Amino acid sequence: MRKITLAILCCLCVGIMAYAQSAQFNPAWPETYVQVRVGQSDLDNLARNFSVDKVTHLGNGLFDVRLCVGSREYDTFTATGIPFQHVSSEKPQVNMATSYAQLIQQWNRYPTYSTYLAAMDTFRTQFPQLCEIDTILDQTPGGHKILVAHISSSLHDRGTRPSVFYSSTIHGDEVVGYYMMIRLIYYLLHNYATDTEVQQIVDNVDLWICPIENPDGTYHTSNNNLNSSPYSTRYNFNGVDLNRSYPLVGAATAFRDLQPEVQAMIEFGSAHHFTLSANLHGGAEVFNYPWDTWTSYQRPHADDNWWYYLGRKFADTCHTYSSSYMHEEDNGVTEGGDWYVITGSRQDYYNYYLQCREVTIEVCNSKVLQSNYLPNYWGYIYHSFLNNLKEAQYGFSGVVTDSLTLEPIEASVVIENHDDNVSFVYAHLPMGDYHRPVKGGTYQVTYSAAGYYPKTITLTATDEQATVQNVALVPYGYGVENLDKPLVEVYPNPTAGDLHVHLPADMSEVVMTLYDAAGHCVCQRTLSQPEAVIPMQELPSGVYLLCLTKGGQRVFQQKVVR
Numbered sequence: 001m002r003k004i005t006l007a008i009l010c011c012l013c014v015g016i017m018a019y020a021q022s023a024q025f026n027p028a029w030p031e032t033y034v035q036v037r038v039g040q041s042d043l044d045n046l047a048r049n050f051s052v053d054k055v056t057h058l059g060n061g062l063f064d065v066r067l068c069v070g071s072r073e074y075d076t077f078t079a080t081g082i083p084f085q086h087v088s089s090e091k092p093q094v095n096m097a098t099s100y101a102q103l104i105q106q107w108n109r110y111p112t113y114s115t116y117l118a119a120m121d122t123f124r125t126q127f128p129q130l131c132e133i134d135t136i137l138d139q140t141p142g143g144h145k146i147l148v149a150h151i152s153s154s155l156h157d158r159g160t161r162p163s164v165f166y167s168s169t170i171h172g173d174e175v176v177g178y179y180m181m182i183r184l185i186y187y188l189l190h191n192y193a194t195d196t197e198v199q200q201i202v203d204n205v206d207l208w209i210c211p212i213e214n215p216d217g218t219y220h221t222s223n224n225n226l227n228s229s230p231y232s233t234r235y236n237f238n239g240v241d242l243n244r245s246y247p248l249v250g251a252a253t254a255f256r257d258l259q260p261e262v263q264a265m266i267e268f269g270s271a272h273h274f275t276l277s278a279n280l281h282g283g284a285e286v287f288n289y290p291w292d293t294w295t296s297y298q299r300p301h302a303d304d305n306w307w308y309y310l311g312r313k314f315a316d317t318c319h320t321y322s323s324s325y326m327h328e329e330d331n332g333v334t335e336g337g338d339w340y341v342i343t344g345s346r347q348d349y350y351n352y353y354l355q356c357r358e359v360t361i362e363v364c365n366s367k368v369l370q371s372n373y374l375p376n377y378w379g380y381i382y383h384s385f386l387n388n389l390k391e392a393q394y395g396f397s398g399v400v401t402d403s404l405t406l407e408p409i410e411a412s413v414v415i416e417n418h419d420d421n422v423s424f425v426y427a428h429l430p431m432g433d434y435h436r437p438v439k440g441g442t443y444q445v446t447y448s449a450a451g452y453y454p455k456t457i458t459l460t461a462t463d464e465q466a467t468v469q470n471v472a473l474v475p476y477g478y479g480v481e482n483l484d485k486p487l488v489e490v491y492p493n494p495t496a497g498d499l500h501v502h503l504p505a506d507m508s509e510v511v512m513t514l515y516d517a518a519g520h521c522v523c524q525r526t527l528s529q530p531e532a533v534i535p536m537q538e539l540p541s542g543v544y545l546l547c548l549t550k551g552g553q554r555v556f557q558q559k560v561v562r
Contacts, residue, residue, distance in 0.1 A: 030220065030233050031070045033087035034077075038065055042082060047341055050077060051234065051241040054283055055340035063340075066283075068234045068241070092370035094227055104186065108372050110179055113144065113215065113223035119182055120147050120211075127189045130155070130202065137264040142216030142237035146264060149185045151207040153192075153199075158206045160399060160433035162392040163272050165356075166385070167210035168280035170243045170346060172217015173232040176364040177280025179374055181211035184385055201389050208272065213279075214242055214261065227368055236261060243279075244342060246349035249293050250517040250542065265346065269354050273428045275435040276392045277350055277358035282369075284362035286328040287311035292336035292345040292360075299518070300335075302415075302423035303357070306439040308333065309463070310391060311359070314384045322380040328362070336360065352422050352517075353543065357437055395437040396459055396467050400427040400447055403472035408432025411449035411473065412557050416456065418443060420519045421545035421559075439463070447471045450488045450556050451504065476504060490546060494561035499534040501546070503527065514560070515545045536562045 033053065038046065043063050046052055050073060056064040066087060069077045077084075097103035097111050100118045111119060124133045132155055137146040148167075152158070166184070168177030188207075191198040201207070212218060216237035218226050226232045235241055236259060245262050258266070269277070289307040291299060301307060315332025318325050326332040329339060336347065350358040364377055400411040413434045414424040427434035427447075436445075440463040448454040452473035461467050489502040503510060512532060514523040522544070523534055539562050548556040 029071060030239060031068050031235055033066055033068055034084040035087050036065050036067070036082050036084045038063060038082060042080075043340065045080075046082075048343070051244055052340055052342060053234070065340075070235055070239050072239055091227060092366065092368055093372070094225070094368060095371040096225060098224075103182075107183060107375050107378065109374075110175060110226055110371065111182065112225070113219050116182070116212070117145070117147075119186075120149060123149055123185055123189060127192075129153070130189055130192060131185070134208075136210060136268050137261060140216050140237060141260060142220075144215035144219065146210065146213060146215065146261065148208050148210040148268070151185065151188055151202060151209065152205075153203045158431075160397075160431050161204055161206045162275035162397070162435040163206040163208070164389055164392045165208045165210070165269070165272070165274045165277040165358075166280070167213050167278070169211070169218060170213040170279060171234045171241070171281060171367075172214040172220060172236070173227075173234050174280075174282030174367045175218055175226055175232065176282045176366065176369045176374070176377065177361075178212045178218065180280065180363060180378060180381065180385075181209050183378055184382065185209050185211070187382065197386060201386065205389055205392055207389065208274075213265070232368070243281075243346055244344040246344045246346050247353070248343055249291075249348045249352040250299075262346075266349070269350055269356065273426070274350070274354070274356045274358075275437065276388070277356050278388065279346055279358065279360050281360055281362045282364050282367040284328055285326045285332065285365055286339070286362045287314045287326075287333045288336045288339065288347075288360040288362065289333075290336060290347060290351045290358070292342045292348050295337040295341065296335045298337070301351075302418055302420050303438065304335075306437060307335075307357075307359075309439055310388070314361070314388060317384040317387055318380055321383065322376075325377075325380045355422070355425050390464075391437060392435065393466050394464055395435070395461050396445060396469060397433065397435045398427075398468050398470040399432045400434065400449070400471045400473060401432055402452070403474045406472070409449050409452070409473065411447050411452075411471075414446045414448070414557075416444040416446055421515050422517065422543075445469070447473060448557060449473055450558070451475055488548065488556045488558075490558050490560065493558075495536055496562070497535075497537055499536050499546075499560060501527075501532040501534065501548075503530045503532075503548075509550065511549045513547045513549070515547065516540075517542050517544070536560075 039061050043065055051068040052065060053068050054066040095109045097109035097115050100122050103109060103111050103115055120133050123131045130151060132150045134148050134150055136148050168181045169175055188198055192202050214236055217233040220233045221231045240259050242259060242261055245259050289311055290301050311333035315326045347358045347360050350356040401408050408431055410429050411427045412424055413436055425434055425436050438461050440461050442460045444456055445459050446454055446456045452475055455471055455473055459467055459469055491500050510527045512525055512527050513521055516522050541562050544560045546558050546560050
């Protein structure tokens with residue numbers, strides 16, 4: 001009788017638990033958050049199939065995991081059989097500013113959508129010499145705009161200054177960074193005339209700030225209000241997590257259908273060659289640096305020591321202004337994949353494909369902070385934002401030119417025995433300038449361009465200082481009569497078949513090496529003829545680096561897309 005009673009009780013408990021889960025999880029909502037406790041293998045599976053929002057390491061191989069589940073994912077998630085608890089949506093006291101004047105009065109309100117548009121327009125009209133408003137995407141699927149403020153004391157002449165990109169709220173329900181980026185624009189513009197620190201930044205950095213990257217999610221329910229899911233949603237209008245939707249890095253299936261917001265951000269980043277970039281999130285308080293796709297054991301970034309130095313400086317500056325802020329993971333700093341692995345993040349795309357140095361900054365444990373606390377959090381963090389902007393000016397920089405014509409040229413800048421095929425940088429046209437942040441130390445730096453002899457120079461970097469090195473590369477043949485000689489040609493690129501490499505007539509006995517995204521050699525041969533063909537059909541899709549060396553010196557390199 002006792003055994004029967006226990007069995008009945010167990011069945012009742014299981015039934016009650018299942019009922020509680022299904023009753024709390026409303027599939028009519030566009031999305032909801034759930035909490036699970038799992039081991040490593042289940043965590044890996046969840047991260048591959050759902051939008052993991054936060055992971056807390058418990059020890060003994062267990063993790064508390066918060067994830068967002070969209071209505072279209074509901075059946076797939078419940079089919080995993082993993083017990084879960086519904087996470088009640090935060091509903092803090094949120095006050096909305098319905099005008100620009102109300103927004104800036106005490107800085108303790110979030111903007112309505114129309115107030116945000118008015119604020120951006122006011123910045124432009126009040127400071128026309130310092131600020132322009134550009135459009136990254138004129139119309140999102142939900143009918144909003146993705147805008148960006150361009151701030152510089154020389155708006156129409158970037159010169160050789162580094163470009164930096166700050167953005168926020170790729171997840172629409174993480175809105176504290178949205179507020180902070182609007183306030184940062186205001187702070188820089190209103191303090192430029194009187195604050196020497198602000199002057200130094202605005203005079204020497206070409207800055208772009210996009211306060212809200214996913215307005216469809218933030219204003220999902222109404223343009224006049226925001227709050228956490230399901231009223232403001234993590235996903236975009238199409239029910240997609242934008243920060244899991246970028247082309248994959250280091251994978252055979254790197255390219256896929258892109259959301260309009262993602263496509264616009266890729267085109268924007270590709271056009272501006274950003275030296276540094278930061279994307280603001282909410283729900284945690286930590287400085288997160290590459291990679292998200294790999295753990296530091298699997299693939300540390302070539303500049304891992306610089307990244308940690310940057311993150312440590314950011315978090316420690318926050319601690320100066322609040323002893324209780326920015327302490328998650330390693331006291332406010334983490335490598336993305338060591339926290340938890342995700343794929344398709346903007347951070348990884350910008351760093352892997354665009355030679356940027358992008359970080360993810362989780363600015364508040366609350367996705368939606370109670371309005372009257374907003375000024376306090378701004379005070380905790382804005383000094384770190386300013387310090388981070390200055391870092392774009394440090395490390396190695398300069399201009400690469402043709403030694404005969406003195407015209408700027410596009411060239412690769414590679415730190416020998418340090419860089420891999422995604423960490424080096426380019427000197428870009430039209431100015432031929434390059435910017436290479438790096439941790440203090442002495443390095444061998446090689447400058448290479450098609451049709452020119454490479455040049456290797458010993459340079460010393462000092463933390464928080466700029467080392468300027470202008471470089472003139474000598475054309476093959478070293479004579480005006482040789483300037484019209486054909487350069488190295490690589491075509492077609494991208495390719496799904498054969499890759500052709502054509503050399504100038506005066507280049508012979510050149511070693512050609514093709515590296516994959518992990519830096520592994522997949523093909524190498526010595527070229528004795530001016531034409532070489534590399535069959536790419538059997539290689540996985542992705543980005544490769546083609547290098548030519550002569551006499552042990554690198555004379556050419558170019559990215560190749562399969």
